[in-house]
Structure formats: structure tokens, C-alpha cells
Amino acid sequence: MKLPLITKIIGLTLLAWSSVQAADLKVSISAEPYPPFFEKQADGKWKGFEVDLANKVCAEMKTQCKIMEVAWDGLIPALKSKKIDVIFSSMSITPEREKVIAFSVPYYFTEAEFVAAKTFKGATTVDALKGKILGVQSSTTHADFAKKYYAKTSKVKYYNTQDELNADMIAGRVDIMLLDALPAVDFLATKGAAALEGKGYAPKDPLFGPGVGAGMRKEDKELKLKMDEAIKKLYANGEFDALQKKYFKVNIKAK
Secondary structure, three states: OOOOHHHHHHHHHHHHHHHHHHOEEEEEEEOOOEOOOEEEOOOOOEEOHHHHHHHHHHHHOOOEEEEEEEOHHHHHHHHHOOOOOEEOOOOEOOHHHHOOOEEOOOOEOOOEEEEEEOOOOOOOOOOOOOOOEEEEEOOOHHHHHHHHHOOOOOEEEEEOOHHHHHHHHHHOOOOEEEEEHHHHHHHHOOHHHOOEEEEEEOOOOHHHOOOEOOEEOOOOHHHHHHHHHHHHHHHHOOHHHHHHHHHOOOOOOOO
């Protein structure tokens, strides 16, 4: 028996919708561990705050997260080439990045903190760090900030990963570094960093943006709407609060 055309159209539409719902959302974090936001376990699976949050967001969207890993510098190219669907990797929302990708509403915000040896005396102003070696991770808001304000008077040293920078900070190959305050807390609690301490926060600056958001392709407008709704719902129903308490001692909610 032949089905009416409208019935066929409705059926195909429902089938397409169910396929979208069933498909995994390819969510990528950086291949470089960034505890407590994400780190790889012995079994090869990733764990951490952003992994848990991404899974909660996907659950709200009635889909499954397929957690993938891409080198930090390759995240945006991988997104634009459709190898991944979403960047969920502590990527700050900045005007420069918004020129090439879209962002969800911010889901967390942290200050930028200077870290140096306990014997390091003085301020962290541009004049005070004249001639000093300032370490930052490449392709971050911290790198942008250092380049704009410190590069003319200090030697800014760029690193592919925060772990590499941490190692050089411990070894004394840089005088001071700038990084996210939350990972700085965990780093300073390690034995290797016993001789180091926080030296205060960087001043407020538009370069740091409103916080961290999920990165998506500009054309994926429906995905952005759903992502925004899911994040807002997790804020409203208390699930975000419960999750952040699992990992942090301070409030990291975006303002």
C-alpha cells in the first residue's frame, strides 16, 4: 500500500530527528592534561570537572558526549574542519576567537595569577618585571596579556603546555609565570612547587574575556541555543554548584 506523501515526509523527518538525537556529540578537550579540569586515567579514559560538566550538558540535551582529545593549538582548526563538534577545554571567550567561532554562555571564570619563587620580591607590574623572564602557555589569554603589556620590557617565554611551563618554573628557568588561578592552587600544593607561591592576580582586562565557554561553529546556531539552555539549566537547578564543590573550594561561576 502506498503511503500519502505527507505521511512519508513526516516519517522521514522523525527518522532524521531520531538519528540526530542518537548521534554522539563529538566534544573535545585538549590532549594536554589540565587537572582538575581534565586528565587521563590509567585506563585511557578522561576524568575531571569539564569532562563531568560536558556529560551533564549532553544529558540535558538528550544526547551522548563522545569525549575526544586534540592538541590545544589544533582545537579550533579541528572544529572548523568538522572533526569535532564542540570545544569544551577551558577556552576563554575573547573577541579574537569570536571572529572565527561561536561560544556558549560562559560556564566558569577564574582570575589570572602570577606565580614565582618565594624569594622573588617586588611587584608584578610591567615596570617591576623589566628584564625578567615571564612564562606563559601559548595561545591563551595569558599569552595575549603578556604579549600586549610585558613583551616590550620583559622576555616573554611561550610554552606549548602548562606542564612544560610548570617544570621550567620549578627548575628556575623562568622568573615568574602567569596562569589560571585554580590550576595554580593544585600546582602549588605539589612537592615540586614547595619553593614557589602565588604573587597576586593580574588586573582586570578585556583580553581575559567574560569567562570560559564551549566553542562551536558559527553555523551551528541550533546547537548553540541548546548548549546555552543546558548550561543555564544546570546553573538554575543546583547541579553546577554540586559539581564545582566536588572539585573546587571556591566559587567559579561565571558572573
